[in-house]
Amino acid sequence: MVAGPEPPVPSNDPSPESGEPIDPRTGKRVPTQDMREEFARISARSGRDPDAERAFVENKIEMIRTHPTLSEAEKTAAIAELEERLMGET
Amino acid sequence: MSEAQYAPEVPVPVPVVPGPEMPTEVADERESLAKITEVTPRDTRAEEAFIASKAQQVRTHPKLDRAERELVLTELTERIGRERLEDALEREETPPVPGGVGYGVFYNTAFKSAFAQGTSLYFEIICPTSPGGNVNTWLYLTGMNRAGLSVEAFVSYFAQTEPHFKVYDWARTDHWQTDVPFGNLGSYFGTTSAHGSSYQTLGVWNSTYQISSSQWRNEALLYNRAAGRWDLFYRYDYTGTQAEQTGGWIGSWGPIVETFQSPYVNTNRFGALRTMLISRNSSGAWGSWQLLSAANSYIRTDNVGFFQVFLDPNYAFVVDS
Numbered sequence: 001m002v003a004g005p006e007p008p009v010p011s012n013d014p015s016p017e018s019g020e021p022i023d024p025r026t027g028k029r030v031p032t033q034d035m036r037e038e039f040a041r042i043s044a045r046s047g048r049d050p051d052a053e054r055a056f057v058e059n060k061i062e063m064i065r066t067h068p069t070l071s072e073a074e075k076t077a078a079i080a081e082l083e084e085r086l087m088g089e090t
Numbered sequence: 091m092s093e094a095q096y097a098p099e100v101p102v103p104v105p106v107v108p109g110p111e112m113p114t115e116v117a118d119e120r121e122s123l124a125k126i127t128e129v130t131p132r133d134t135r136a137e138e139a140f141i142a143s144k145a146q147q148v149r150t151h152p153k154l155d156r157a158e159r160e161l162v163l164t165e166l167t168e169r170i171g172r173e174r175l176e177d178a179l180e181r182e183e184t185p186p187v188p189g190g191v192g193y194g195v196f197y198n199t200a201f202k203s204a205f206a207q208g209t210s211l212y213f214e215i216i217c218p219t220s221p222g223g224n225v226n227t228w229l230y231l232t233g234m235n236r237a238g239l240s241v242e243a244f245v246s247y248f249a250q251t252e253p254h255f256k257v258y259d260w261a262r263t264d265h266w267q268t269d270v271p272f273g274n275l276g277s278y279f280g281t282t283s284a285h286g287s288s289y290q291t292l293g294v295w296n297s298t299y300q301i302s303s304s305q306w307r308n309e310a311l312l313y314n315r316a317a318g319r320w321d322l323f324y325r326y327d328y329t330g331t332q333a334e335q336t337g338g339w340i341g342s343w344g345p346i347v348e349t350f351q352s353p354y355v356n357t358n359r360f361g362a363l364r365t366m367l368i369s370r371n372s373s374g375a376w377g378s379w380q381l382l383s384a385a386n387s388y389i390r391t392d393n394v395g396f397f398q399v400f401l402d403p404n405y406a407f408v409v410d411s
Contacts (some may be wrong), residue, residue: 031319032311039268039323046254046269052246053266055228056258059190059350064339066190066392078339081238083338090264 058087145179149353149395156397175342192229192354193409194346195365201386204334208299208370211235213345214282214291216361216408219272221247222410223357230348231343231360235367237298237335241324243268243310245292255292260340261308261328268310268324277316282363284408285400291363295320298332299336299370306330344382346390347409352394354411361399361408381405 064070064078145166149159167175215231225247232244239261246254255275275292282291293313301307310324335341345362348372365382384403391398399408 033314033317033319033321035321035323036314036325037305039270040314042271043267043269044273046271048266052228052248055350059228059348063343063348068390070165070339074339081338081340085260086265 059081098345119121123346138260141352145175148209148401169224190349190394191343191390192347192349192360192394192396193389193391193407194348194400194402195344195362195382195387195407196346196390197236197342197344197387198385202342203234203337204386205369206332206372207374208297208376209236209240209335210299210370210376211344211365211370212293212295212367213365214280214292214293214363215245215345216289216359216363217245217253218290218358218360219253220250221357221360222250223349224355225249225357226351228350229319229360231345231362232343232344233294233340233345233362233365235296235298235339237306238308238338238341239308239330239334240298240341241267241296241308241310241326243294243296243324255290257310257324259308259324259326261306261326267326270327275312277314278312278321280313280315284363284406287359287408289359289361289363289408300332300374301327304329304331306335344387344404345407347396348394349394351394355395357411359399359408359410361406363406365405 054079060082064075064082067075067078070078145163149163156334168267211233215233217231221229226249226267229247230244231247232242234240234242237395241260242256242258244256244258246256248254253272255268255270255272256266258265259267278292280291280293281287281288293315294310295313296308296310298306298308305327308326308328309322311320311322314321345365347360366379367382368379370376382405387404389401389404389407395411396409397411399410401407
């Protein structure tokens with residue numbers, strides 16, 4: 001495999017204002033651009049797809065049901081966790 | 091042998107099992123059963139489903155390699171008749187969601203919870219501009235960083251239309267966030283070589299880490315190849331607990347090819363390269379990036395037609411069909 005650039009590690013500064021990753025080897029900030037607005041603008045144009053959203057959730061449940069190593073009890077717990085997480089979905 | 095010559099005795103010892111006494115006599119009931127068969131209407135749908143199912147079994151058989159599948163399919167076609175087989179496959183009803191995992195990596199239970207104040211995943215998604223083959227519904231190339239409230243920053247195919255790059259945030263009630271068509275991602279695509287082939291890739295980095303005693307942050311970045319930098323494109327801060335992050339099933343999948351149909355045939359290659367994770371301990375210090383190993387994870391395949399092109403256990407894989 002051809003080696004690419006090493007990805008930087010996340011910042012050790014846990015404050016909410018800490019926006020940029022810091023390379024702990026050098027202590028320098030890693031070049032980062034905040035593209036959130038740009039991506040949010042493009043995403044808004046894409047619109048929502050209810051069929052895709054429903055399929056996404058159904059497939060996750062299917063992944064649990066057909067999991068080769070989970071026990072029945074673990075599957076039940078995992079589906080319950082999923083349903084709880086999806087409660088109040090908007 | 092004519093029926094007149096046939097003796098009802100069979101030249102095979104009758105089954106004998108320990109315990110219950112087994113019958114030893116044999117009766118010739120062919121005529122009566124033939125009569126019942128004659129008055130029973132044919133169920134052509136069931137017959138077609140039977141044939142289609144046989145083809146499906148061959149195409150998804152976990153122990154047959156590509157050449158063996160081709161060979162067996164040829165045999166099946168000869169035995170059933172091409173026209174009949176094609177008709178059956180055409181009329182086969184699509185099951186609700188035959189979904190699951192075409193191929194991919196899941197974290198072991200111990201590794202899934204082996205972080206305290208944060209976890210982060212980097213991987214390069216091998217994502218051709220078109221899925222190719224017979225993809226006629228969704229297909230995802232996704233992965234999570236282990237945290238139960240983290241994000242899926244993933245490539246979403248739908249049939250042969252333009253793919254999108256999306257974010258699904260498990261920490262929110264409005265889960266669906268980023269949705270960007272491939273056409274807008276030109277700066278982020280790169281080419282990575284592995285095992286003698288070149289692949290179009292997206293470098294995706296998503297992290298989940300604690301920012302105060304009760305607050306956590308999800309963020310996702312893309313490697314901007316054109317500019318040589320990381321672009322932060324998603325961030326969300328929320329209330330959570332360490333138990334919610336480390337426990338449960340959500341977050342247990344690393345890079346996977348998530349599937350919605352079966353079988354897949356003649357698709358392009360999908361996969362993941364350089365999958366790495368890093369953990370943050372209870373003191374708030376990050377460890378070092380580690381390639382995902384076979385000791386920390388396992389491969390799941392639901393046998394929906396994908397072939398493993400290669401696997402570097404378990405940080406890199408490529409599949410096709």
